[in-house]
Amino acid sequence: MNYRGLNVLVTGGLGFIGSNLTLRLVELGAKVTIVDPILPGCGGNACNIDPVRESVRVIGADISDAAQFRDTIAASDVIFNLAGEISHLHSMHFPERDLQINTVAQLRFLLECKAAARGVRIVYAGTRQVYGKPRYLPVDEGHSIEPVDFNGVHKYAATQYHRMLTRTGDLDAYMLRLTNVYGPRMALDAVCQGFLSTYVRRLLLGQPLEIYGDGRQLRDPVYVDDVVQSFLIAGRAQGTISRSFNVGGPEALSLAELARLAASAAGAPEPVLRPFPDDRKNIDIGSYRTDNNRIGRELDWSPRVRFADGIRRTLDFYRERLPHYLPTGDVGPVCNMPEHSGAPRRLTYAEVARHS
Numbered sequence: 001m002n003y004r005g006l007n008v009l010v011t012g013g014l015g016f017i018g019s020n021l022t023l024r025l026v027e028l029g030a031k032v033t034i035v036d037p038i039l040p041g042c043g044g045n046a047c048n049i050d051p052v053r054e055s056v057r058v059i060g061a062d063i064s065d066a067a068q069f070r071d072t073i074a075a076s077d078v079i080f081n082l083a084g085e086i087s088h089l090h091s092m093h094f095p096e097r098d099l100q101i102n103t104v105a106q107l108r109f110l111l112e113c114k115a116a117a118r119g120v121r122i123v124y125a126g127t128r129q130v131y132g133k134p135r136y137l138p139v140d141e142g143h144s145i146e147p148v149d150f151n152g153v154h155k156y157a158a159t160q161y162h163r164m165l166t167r168t169g170d171l172d173a174y175m176l177r178l179t180n181v182y183g184p185r186m187a188l189d190a191v192c193q194g195f196l197s198t199y200v201r202r203l204l205l206g207q208p209l210e211i212y213g214d215g216r217q218l219r220d221p222v223y224v225d226d227v228v229q230s231f232l233i234a235g236r237a238q239g240t241i242s243r244s245f246n247v248g249g250p251e252a253l254s255l256a257e258l259a260r261l262a263a264s265a266a267g268a269p270e271p272v273l274r275p276f277p278d279d280r281k282n283i284d285i286g287s288y289r290t291d292n293n294r295i296g297r298e299l300d301w302s303p304r305v306r307f308a309d310g311i312r313r314t315l316d317f318y319r320e321r322l323p324h325y326l327p328t329g330d331v332g333p334v335c336n337m338p339e340h341s342g343a344p345r346r347l348t349y350a351e352v353a354r355h356s
């Protein structure tokens with residue numbers, strides 16, 4: 001896992017996972033360039049890389065305009081490809097936007113990589129959402145692909161671009177399929193980004209946690225430091241049998257239990273159950289639990305941070321830096337839900353409270 005002196009490109013590097021990866025790469029001695037325009041509605045935040053700002057080059061471009069930074073691609077030893085939109089709900093309201101961000105932009109970027117840096121190592125941030133509603137648990141890489149939302153369909157297309165171009169020798173890609181990731185630097189000011197950022201935001205704002213449905217669905221959240229480690233290993237892997245790997249957390253807990261642990265870490269009241277809103281019910285996948293055996297066997301990776309510990313570390317991080325993640329006043333979180341005028345814009349806190 002030697003990164004010292006390597007030229008590393010991180011797409012989406014101002015976002016949650018990309019920035020944590022960047023911080024670690026700088027620590028390991030890599031020369032990092034980030035490509036990220038901070039797309040409205042996504043989780044990018046320039047403050048995420050504050051500790052390494054002087055050591056990192058940031059190109060404020062969209063990866064679909066990759067010709068603009070062709071020389072940087074050509075000089076890259078490893079590319080970590082994390083640019084993307086994570087909201088399943090946004091993808092249902094704005095399918096073409098999701099298609100553009102998660103598929104078309106990826107296609108353009110990969111074709112540029114093929115032209116400028118044939119055979120370059122790329123590690124792609126895929127998602128467990130491609131499996132849809134699990135037919136069995138834990139879910140392994142052989143599970144059928146039946147996404148329940150556009151985000152899953154579009155991310156799967158991008159995964160297949162990486163796979164196909166690797167088969168033809170144009171790229172040397174690894175694809176990681178991530179379960180719910182949480183930890184420092186996830187966006188709190190963008191609604192509809194998943195239940196974990198909502199939990200953290202509500203706890204920091206002193207609001208009670210709400211659980212949709214009966215709270216018995218299982219999830220296996222994975223702490224961001226563990227995810228970063230899986231990317232770093234995949235970035236230098238050699239001679240593996242597989243190219244696609246599930247990446248999940250160390251334990252599967254019910255949503256009610258996760259909410260209870262989070263509330264208890266924050267000293268907040270017990271969470272309350274609420275009926276499922278219709279738009280979320282349609283894309284709910286029921287219980288999910290990752291089978292991490294393949295990545296354990298082939299890449300020697302396993303998740304280490306348990307939820308009770310990870311959520312405490314997460315809350316501590318934000319308490320010290322709250323103004324950078326939840327600015328006060330009228331200028332609140334970003335959203336692009338249709339009821340908010342159809343275009344991405346910043347919301348007021350009153351609006352956020354209604355959508356948390």
Ligand SMILES: NC(=O)c1ccc[n+]([C@@H]2O[C@H](COP(=O)([O-])OP(=O)(O)OC[C@H]3O[C@@H](n4cnc5c(N)ncnc54)[C@H](O)[C@@H]3O)[C@@H](O)[C@H]2O)c1
Nearest residue numbers: 012015016017038039042043044062063083084125178181
């Ligand atoms: N967070 C999770 O739980 C999770 C789970 C599964 C998969 N993933 C995948 O991991 C990746 C990173 O997720 P995250 O949680 O850090 O999201 P994030 O929203 O915090 O960060 C994504 C970043 O990508 C940038 N971006 C989006 N489209 C871009 C484009 N066309 N060109 C350049 N930059 C672009 C955004 O500006 C943002 O800074 C995504 O591809 C996501 O699909 C995340």
